[in-house]
Amino acid sequence: MRSSTDPEPCKPVRTAGREKLQLLMFGLVFLQGSGDVKYHLGMYHRRINRVTERQITLSLVANPSHLEAVDPVVQGKTKAEQFYCGDTDGNRVMSILLHGDAAFAGQGIVYETFHLSDLPSYTTHGTIHVVANNQIGFTTDPRMARSSPYPTDVARVVNAPIFHVNADDPEAVMYVCNVAAEWRATFHKDVVVDLVSYRRNGHNEMDEPMFTQPLMYKQIKKQKPVLQKYAEKLIAEGAVTRQEYEEEISKYDKICEEAYNRSKDEKIMHIKHWLDSPWPGFFTLDGQPKTMSCPSTGLSEETLAHIGQTASSVPVEDFTIHGGLSRILKSRSLMVQNRSVDWALGEYMAFGSLLKEGIHVRLSGQDVERGTFSHRHHVLHDQNVDKRTCIPMNYMDPNQAPYTVCNSSLSEYGVLGFELGFAMASPNALVLWEAQFGDFHNTAQCIIDQFICPGQAKWVRQNGIVLLLPHGMEGMGPEHSSARPERFLQMCNDDPDVFPKITEDFAVRQLYDCNWIVVNCSTPANYFHVLRRQILLPFRKPLIIFTPKSLLRHPEAKSSFEEMLPGTHFSRLIPEQGSASQSAAGVQHLIFCTGKVFYDLQRERKSRGLEERVAISRIEQLSPFPFDLVKAEAEKYPHAHLLWCQEEHKNQGYYDYVKPRISTTLNNTRPVWYVGRDPAAAPATGNKKAHLLELQRFLDTAFNLEAFQSAS
Template identity: 40%
Template sequence: KGYEIPIVHVNADDPEACLSAVKFALEYRKRFNKDFLNDLIGYRRYGHNEMEEPSTTQPMLYDAVRKHPTVKRIFAEKLVSEGLISEEKAQNIEMAVTKRIEDAYKKVPAKKEDAVREIELPEPVSNGFPDVDTAIDFDVLRKLNGELINWPESFNVFGKLKKILERRAKAFDDDRKVEWSLAESLAFASILKDGTPIRLTGQDSERGTFAQRNLVLHDSETGEEFVALHHLDDCASSFTVHNSPLSEGSVLGFEYGYNVYSPETLVLWEAQYGDFANAAQVYFDQFISAGRAKWGQKSGLVMLLPHGYEGQGPEHSSGRVERFLQLAAENNWTVANLTSAAQYFHILRRQAKMLLREEIRPLVIMTPKSLLRNPNTVSEVQELSESRFKPVYEQSGLSHAYEKVTRVVLSSGKVSIDISDHFNKMEGDKDWLHIARIEQLYPFPAKDTKELFAKLPNLQEIVWVQEEPQNMGAWSYISPYLTEIAPKGVNVQYIGRRRRSSPAEGDPTVHKKEQERIVSDSLTRKN
């Protein structure tokens, strides 16, 4: 009733009825192209692990089960009673099947050495992926940008949205700046042109949860849809984007399976808010993080989890980056928390280029919310055409008087932009400060971070700043790394929210005060 589909209840003791039900379902699907449910009614004969004694807790039920003939016996007696086979024939069939199974089992010891296959993990790479060229020529980017806003003349784009899209059209001619969503669209377009199919699903992914993406346009008069990525010149790669229901486990599980069976496709799953990934935690734990170690199963699945403390409360703040970092080991996946459009562009292109290589791994990105429209995340066009992904990203506008620096402030994600805003407004001496962002949290970019420290000969303290509580966020994961690579005598300190049971405050006023304290403390010299 709830799903408006047929349900057929089938007796599992009746093989012919089971086959009829399956045939019925197939014919129904073929004719009506709708779902069909076969509800198989059976029982468990040997308890939950087939080795325990279920009669200790269910004596009467399992007394009945022991007296009940097996499916094999019931079906054999039916065929014999109807004169279709003899009792001897039934016994011969059973013996033949049993022998085939026993013969297969006996082969295992003889092939033991061959059967036990060593699962080879890629060698740890200090910064994650090998160096990959992800830059795109300026003229190619400009052409792609033109194609992204090239809808039919008869198509009526909604007025406000049309103005936003037309502003994007001028990005390569006027200010030459690219904001987050345009960088994503350009990354998708260039990946498709390179021959890699793309599949994106998630809650509101067609428009974007924060009305930022708008990959699917709707005619304001007819409701007709138009997807510019379906109309790129000289492009044979498929692109699909689907809005999905708030059933995170179901959708993520499907997308993981899709990626495994179509490894040449860039498959992305997006949560409406990163917090909602909680409902799919079993897939992260059992499959995505551990699949390679368990089964040698490679995956290049991308997970986009909107994350950042905006005063919206506990269920709309944290993508629980600490959980992904706790599961991080043996080069099993990449966890990133980005702060610029160019960084996002390059990491998507890097993932696409690595899909069929041995080093491929799933990619978890803590994507922004308010930063989607923050001018400090906008990138120059040349950062797309001449640069590549940087695991460690140094704050622009800093003094190069490295010998004066006594504190280096490290952070990741949205709080990095809050720090940048505050730093740029500061007056007086700022040469004692150096600021950098750890954009790729795992694999930890130890080499790049050590090189940063080496430039600061008089460094006295390394401060890790985060907006998440101390028992959440990246602190517990990153503090041992920072302590290990810190120059001798340099202290590693934490600035952020105290340890808490809830991810965020429920009061926007309290949130604002705490956020101001965190940023101010990180940029204030000790007496």
């Protein structure tokens, strides 16, 4: 909810073609997606507050049937609206969350959302929670649904005042709601209104409640409806006459009936009616992106050097940093002098350049300020003064956009939902959530499955959120090894059996048609480019990045400035660039791979002296699949056996996704051999020796040229 007294950035833009917005913002005809039932759709509406005579904006966030999952999304969107309006106290923008009693007590996301309510980078300065307490959850009564006396007891964790009110008493409900509003306006803290009521006709007003709560519903059937009760009270007091009451009822019924009849004449569904947060001007009026191209994501030498200097400095005087951090900053400075970047510096270059271009960057998650692997260090801490910190990236340019980097609570479900909501508010921001380890997204699966993957298809809602998921087999055990790429790839909407038409704008057109983008970058430069591309594209799609762990400091996992200068782009596939590419006819193996395993393969190939007989190509963008580049690479090596090599187990990772697409690319004329670990239930072994043995076994297989020769 937003007040009309906001400064200009908070006001919706009105254009001459506003009535043509049924295709605006989200680039789809509604029927191209799956759509959703109407009560899941969002809404955006401007109206007059008749008390203050000021315009307010009401926004209803689209939500799935997964109970309470929308709570953190609403909070994130609210926070973003406050941020872009400069509303630091929550006086212009606020959120109201509607809950069911059983879900409020039973769903853990409610606690996770409350737990964010007073954290500096996540607070929305008070939320009004309204619980529609009908004293039953589908067919389960409270004795089976919770262990506490009230469904609202979870709110006590933040000491929120909780008002229990009889929903059959309209005046009491109004009084309590006014008190709740005054509490929020005065103290900027959460408050809960528990509407103690009942449902008269069962679940969805269609179920038969007597099956499971016979005594309760015998009592409910004896209850007069609240309208009748209140009317009788007012008539008895002389406040209204029965005739006035009946006239009001008839008048309201007539309004509803006329609206219902008009709805039958509607032939067009206007998408603008179902958008919770329009992005005026982002698309053209016909609903298409302004262009189907993406400019170069490279930067000038001067810009790279300037950002690099910022990344290796402490811009605040009399600020004492840790000795170990001094060495890290010095090594960054040396890299800049040598015109090279590692993973952390490549990320710094991407963030810093977007900030200089006026794009807000927000990075959120557990331990993101330092980085789980102590590689980032975007927030410096004075070693002598408590709570004194410095964010160098906010000192690059006087006209830059602000950089927000914030350690989150130990929550995935809640925080990812929050960041998704934050990314809804504006297309001109790079919003990233980083999992402490890639497999931590398991506990945020609901947000991924219900909002991020199908959001555009269901709700015509584009979103550019970025997920950073550390991934890789390092011999450290099953936990924290795999970010489960197979799950993301299985949910991609491209067809493995259809070779697409290759056009001039194919690379961008593919991105426009997909539901999300999945990449596994093997170089800092490519990571830099894909982050910048996320903003320079003329539309928004979620971006899933499997990020490295050991590669963060791998001496070979570095990039030159040459790979990041003007005219350079993100490489969807990095072809073989060594001696094998110079003698393609003699190449016996063409190994396709992605991510960290490339460095294992490259090292093994060198140790065996097979640089001229084995080519290795890296598929950096897995989805949408680079059919055109894979085709060109395979045709370059006509006599080579085609191998897909991965470090993940065969039933995991990328194999089931890439194999049919490579086969389709080549019209099933050449087999695609699998090289990697055998199928397994766990993501990785817990024994370091077993890990190394498995690694050497599949490397031996990959470079056993004779075995494949006899097999063919």
